[in-house]
Amino acid sequence: MKVAAVQFQPRFGEVEDNLRRAAELVRANPGAAVYVLPELFTTGYLFRDRAEARALAEPAAEGPTLRTLAQLARELDAVFVAGFAEREGDCVYNSAMVVSSSGLVGVYRKTHLFLDEKDWFDPGDTGFRVFEVGGVRLGVLICFDWVFPEAARVLALEGADILCHPANLVLPYAQSAMRIRAIENRVFTVTANRVGKDERAGKALAFTGASQITDLDGSVLASASVDREEVIHADIEPTAARDKHFTPRNDLFADRRPEFYQRLQTRTA
């Protein structure tokens, strides 16, 4: 099975144009069963405030992002995991949707917000979800969720074969961390990062590309440039992730000893 990360550069606020250009990039790189697109790929990242994020956000089930991706999913018989700004009632979430040729499969709302996202978005309320599509189990993390080992771990314990990781990374740590998330959970990982800058209202953020697909042993199957739009892909056997043997006598899940992990349920040190 071929999985792909779509490294893309949105133009801030140009939702329809971003959808058109991202769809072009995907159509020029057909053949994958799963495409992961960056966090907030339709809107860009550097919002002025919550009102602006809300104005650019859309309901998951009836917005332009679902329309575009559902159309692409039908055309290419593929599944899409893609970050977008989600509006629901008074809330605004930094979300990712999973879309198949049948339409919307589900939504994950980012659990751990980064920096000024705390001004723009509500903290996600979905928890960590695994979506089974065509026999493959997709777990979804968004960007800064990478730093919390609990996030990937919960998804793996819930049965994820592949951690799909839409991102807008500005720091250099996530790629090496995702290799360790792969090793410690024996899952595949697909990080789709954006490139380019957002420059708005006297602020600027540069995004670092280097989208990455890793194998179960953390080795890098595909890696993107730091500055160009491109689609990277790798051939994997997703169900291989269901065997958690790290050695013939060490199953990474059976060897866990949760009776000694109770401290993880408490909030602070």
Added chain:
Amino acid sequence: MKVAAVQFQPRFGEVEDNLRRAAELVRANPGAAVYVLPELFTTGYLFRDRAEARALAEPAAEGPTLRTLAQLARELDAVFVAGFAEREGDCVYNSAMVVSSSGLVGVYRKTHLFLDEKDWFDPGDTGFRVFEVGGVRLGVLICFDWVFPEAARVLALEGADILCHPANLVLPYAQSAMRIRAIENRVFTVTANRVGKDERAGKALAFTGASQITDLDGSVLASASVDREEVIHADIEPTAARDKHFTPRNDLFADRRPEFYQRLQTRTA
């Protein structure tokens, strides 16, 4: 404060000789406040069976390892964290002792046993412990515990400033994983690995050295060779680990959302 990892090559079964040579190596490298020695540095690793492990094991509180390290601790006014085979009643543990100039501070028994250790040792029953010595909080992991993110996380939540990590590594993953353990928990890490081979009863294991000390951001402060006995060290400010800010607005502990981590308490997928 100076912390050190003592990369050592034990000779299998030669407990008194290993203690003598390890003490020489430490005395030739004075000046650290904390020395971490490898897993099972007194006995070697490749036991034939449980009976042999038991025969070479010692009670924590009254064996030659404590005698040697307590003497060294007094001489050098330092703390030692060192792996040894522990006997208690009918049980045999792959343990680490923490020893100060006042004597035995505490013992950690390896929670997650690797490969044939399951034949030789009982699984540890101590859970993850932080030992405060001279105002510094030491958390202890042993070797394969590295692969379970819960282990380092529990220690960090319990207040560890430094993860002390005696090891007998045979695989190439732990060093990069410990860099991520540092980043995700904002703790210092000191991995003390052994070098050389154990060849016994038709089996052989080669140990991979590359002992390592990391900073709070995962950068490598000191790194050892893959094949020589040596002591590496770094100057750190341990209490800096108590500030968990990853960004001005992201405290890695305050930002945790344990209400979404309940799956971690269950045993299997």
